[in-house]
Each structure stands twice: as C-alpha cells, then as structure tokens.
Amino acid sequence: MKADSNLEKVLNEGHFAVTVELGPPRGTDISVIEKKAGFLRGMADAVNITDCQTAVVRMSSIATAAILARMGIEPVMQMTCRDRNRIAMQSDIMGASALGIKNMLSISGDHQSFGSQKNAKKVFDLDSIQLIGMVKRLRDEKKMLGDGDLIQGDVPMFIGAAANPFAPPEEFRALHLKKKIDAGADFIQTQGIFNIEKFREWMETVRDMGLDKRCSILAGLIPLKSAGMAKYLTDNVPGINIPDSVIKRINGVPKERAAEEGIAIICESIEQLRDIKGIAGVHIMAIEWEHKIAEIAERAKLLPRPLV
Amino acid sequence: MIKAKRKPLDEIFNMVKDYSRILCVGCGACTSVCLAGGQRETEILTQELSECFSQKGQRVEFSVFVTERQCNAEYLADIEDMVKEHDCIISTACGVGVQYLAEKYESKPVFPALNTMFIGLDRDIAFFEERCRTCGNCKLGYTGGICPVTCCAKSLLNGPCSGTNADGSCEVSRDVPCAWNKIYERLKAQNRLENILPIQPPMDWIDKGPASFIQSGYEKRYRK
Ligand code: SF4
Numbered sequence A: 001m002k003a004d005s006n007l008e009k010v011l012n013e014g015h016f017a018v019t020v021e022l023g024p025p026r027g028t029d030i031s032v033i034e035k036k037a038g039f040l041r042g043m044a045d046a047v048n049i050t051d052c053q054t055a056v057v058r059m060s061s062i063a064t065a066a067i068l069a070r071m072g073i074e075p076v077m078q079m080t081c082r083d084r085n086r087i088a089m090q091s092d093i094m095g096a097s098a099l100g101i102k103n104m105l106s107i108s109g110d111h112q113s114f115g116s117q118k119n120a121k122k123v124f125d126l127d128s129i130q131l132i133g134m135v136k137r138l139r140d141e142k143k144m145l146g147d148g149d150l151i152q153g154d155v156p157m158f159i160g161a162a163a164n165p166f167a168p169p170e171e172f173r174a175l176h177l178k179k180k181i182d183a184g185a186d187f188i189q190t191q192g193i194f195n196i197e198k199f200r201e202w203m204e205t206v207r208d209m210g211l212d213k214r215c216s217i218l219a220g221l222i223p224l225k226s227a228g229m230a231k232y233l234t235d236n237v238p239g240i241n242i243p244d245s246v247i248k249r250i251n252g253v254p255k256e257r258a259a260e261e262g263i264a265i266i267c268e269s270i271e272q273l274r275d276i277k278g279i280a281g282v283h284i285m286a287i288e289w290e291h292k293i294a295e296i297a298e299r300a301k302l303l304p305r306p307l308v
Numbered sequence B: 001m002i003k004a005k006r007k008p009l010d011e012i013f014n015m016v017k018d019y020s021r022i023l024c025v026g027c028g029a030c031t032s033v034c035l036a037g038g039q040r041e042t043e044i045l046t047q048e049l050s051e052c053f054s055q056k057g058q059r060v061e062f063s064v065f066v067t068e069r070q071c072n073a074e075y076l077a078d079i080e081d082m083v084k085e086h087d088c089i090i091s092t093a094c095g096v097g098v099q100y101l102a103e104k105y106e107s108k109p110v111f112p113a114l115n116t117m118f119i120g121l122d123r124d125i126a127f128f129e130e131r132c133r134t135c136g137n138c139k140l141g142y143t144g145g146i147c148p149v150t151c152c153a154k155s156l157l158n159g160p161c162s163g164t165n166a167d168g169s170c171e172v173s174r175d176v177p178c179a180w181n182k183i184y185e186r187l188k189a190q191n192r193l194e195n196i197l198p199i200q201p202p203m204d205w206i207d208k209g210p211a212s213f214i215q216s217g218y219e220k221r222y223r224k
C-alpha cells in the first residue's frame, strides 16, 4: 500500500472503481459542500475536488477536501500547476496529508485567461508530470525537491493524473500517458469518453505498451443533460468526441426527456467500458448534477460500493 | 530582437505635464527596428505631446535625439550636454534603455514612452511574434526549435496539456497554435520523437534577482 486510501484499496482488490466530482463553492458556505457531498455519500469510492476549475476563484480544494474527509467521504484533492510554485505545492501537499487527504490528482489547470481573474500572473513553475514526480519523492523517499532535505513524518498520497486520449497530438497521448506513469502516477482519470469504439482502440495501444498493468485507468464520463450540452462539449471542450449516433439519440427525444436519455446513454457506456480490458473503473463528471449520481450509480449497477 | 509598443498618449502626457523643457531620446537599435522608438516615431510623439500642451495653453520646448543604442554608456554620453538643458527626459527605448538613461543621469526624471513587450521575430512589416522569455536554460535542442517556455501558454516542458483544440490550436485562443502539437509534428517529421520521451526535471528558473554575466573569454577583464 502506498497511501492506504479507500480508492487504492478498492483498486487493489480488483473492484471496478467509481469516482465522481464535486466543485467547491464560490464562497465560504460549508452547507453547499455538505449538501453536494450528501448526494455522493456511498455512491463512489472517492470524490474529486476541483481546484478553481476554469480558473474561477472558489474555496480551495484542500479545505474542501478536508471538510469531506471530516464527513467520512474520501476526497481526491485536485492540484493545478497554475497557481502555486514548488514551495507552495510541497507545503500544501504536506498540509493536505496532515489533514487526512490521501489521494490527489495532478493537472496543469485551465489557463487563467478563461476565468474571473484574467490578468493574474500564471505560475507553472512545475508541469503536471514534474508535480507527480515531486509527490512521489515526498512519499517514497521523504525528500523535498532540490537538495533533498528530509521531511518528518509520512506523506501517504495515492497519486493520480489526467489523460485526454483524443486531443491533438493524438498519436502522442499514449506516450504522454507513459511519461505520467514513469513519473509515478498510480491512477489515471481520462477526459469524458463518448466514442467507446475509438476508446477501445486507444486502450489497445495502451495495453500493448503495458501501461494498464502499471497503473489503474479510470475512464471519464460526462452525463449529457441536453442536446445543447452535447453540441457545446463537441465545439468547446478539447478531446471530446461524441459520435453521431449519440447526438442523434439525444436530439431524437423531446427536450424534457433529454436528461433521461443522457442517463441511459451513460449507463450503457459504463456497461461497455466494464468489458474493456485494462479499465479499472469510471470517473463520472456530473457538473452541478451531483443529485443525479445516485440514479446513475444505481442504474449502471455500480452499487453498493465495496467496503474495504 | 526586443519588441515594444507606444503607450497611450494620455499616459505619457500625464507623466510629463509639469515640465517645460523636454528631451525625447529615441533608440537606433531594437525600438527603431520595431517602429516604435526611432527618429520618425520619436518626432511624431513630440508633435502629439506639443498639441496636448497647447490645448492646455502651455508652451513647451521639445528636443529630439536618437542614440545609436540606449543600453550602452558610450552612446549615452552623446547626449550629456543636451540633458543639462532640459528638465526631464522621455525615452522611446525599451525598458533597459530607460533604466540606463535614468542611471546615467541620476538627477533627471526619466519617463518611458513605450511598453516593452517581448523578444520576438518579424512575421511581417510591423507584425511581431514573441519567441523567447530568456529563461536562461534553453530547451530548443529537444523541442525541435519551438520554445515550450514561451510558445506554450503554460510553459510545459514534458508535453501538451489536455487543452489542445481539435484544430491544433491552444486552449487560450484559436488563433494561437498549440506549441506542443507543433513540437510533436516537427520532431515526428524529423524522426526525432525520442527527444521528448524522457522526463524533463523541474526547470532551474533563472529568477534570482537582477542577473548579470560576463561573456566567456572576457572574464580576465573583470577579475580583481
Ligand atoms: S527555452 Fe525558450 S525561453 Fe528559454 S532560452 Fe530557449 S527560446 Fe528562450
């Protein structure tokens, strides 16, 4: 065991893992977190806490993750490279660990020009691969970057990374995944997958490289709420590839039944993903739709979650 | 070369509005080349400023001189006499030239007329593109001659982020190519993909306060 987190144990025991997502509030109202977390309790093995996603200021992922941990719900603290240099990162990771956070996800982070602080100075002192390496070093060697000063105590962190198989340069994405695993990623959460066939092919490449044996790959999923959302994702979110058959389905139902159809689609996708060799679980990104997770988990036969 | 852009007239006028004998010093090097601070641009600036002053009913004397290069003491010495006759200086050099003028003529107020933008290339006439952030640790050797520090909006050293758009543009703008997509394409065409497979360790950012260095071969000159 590297971190002894619930997610790590679930994966180690060979269960099909489920992670979901929770976005912190734009303020200090803890009841917002408690309400969302309430919907997610018992539905997933761990809950990703986003780190000022789309570069909009929100409560910190560390604080939100600690609140979840206190509630007995296991968080995956997301950490971007956008806002912190290596001093702040190491300090925050040690702090997170002391607060009982056992999983983290290393990502570059959306560029500041997207959000509410367009004129901010970006940091990007490390990139997401260097961040993975730094956490691994803290955990396995108890050494800080640089001269390698020893730290006191342990940093049991189960280290995650993101993958976006269908964003250009597509041919490089599996090699890039390998770099993340070489750096020390224990688990991977992918971009939302809609084109299962294409993803199956990508996983073949990943298996040929032996990568599925070296880390746990969770396929990302996004429930579609409407035809408009499908179009928005296709046009605006890099690496999202929605096949025409799916677009037709969501377009083919009356507006008020689109969400229902979206849930049916995601449940079928989960069914198909389960059969792909090398897929260790799913990561469901239901943005501001936390209350629907129970229905999805139930219908996709993901319940009950294993007690490990 | 260094690329710079003129500040809004209002901003410049505001800095100098209380002076009456103003020396405008251009630079014959980078800011001439980028059409922001050469003879022509510096003269135009003084004309526009004169108009601002006359609208306020003030009469101000302007002189213009374009130094060969404002980042070198030898050339700054050329204006010593002129400086004495004026009560402030406007520089149309880059930020370096402004600072050197201010250092050399310590008692005179020196004001910048330009915003220094970046080190870049000339894509076309008066059309510039940034290419180097002077990181002090050049990576171009393994990135196919495309700067990951400058041309990737997140200065990533190990490959692309998840934000590359389907058309190969960067997540910050459809008009900007994703540097990492280009790096991949170029290295692939040159059969050099192995260059970007090893993990690049954290960068040794040269960010330790104002830097200085002596070109190798010239060390003796400065040894005490
Ligand atoms: S890597 Fe980029 S920023 Fe650094 S010296 Fe080379 S061109 Fe300049």
Ligand code: SF4
Pocket (backbone or CB within 6 Å): B151, B152, B153, B154, B155, B156, B159, B160, B161, B162, B163, B164, B165, B169, B170, B171, B172, B177, B178, B179, B180, B181
């Ligand atoms: S899209 Fe490409 S250039 Fe833009 S930040 Fe990401 S990797 Fe860098």
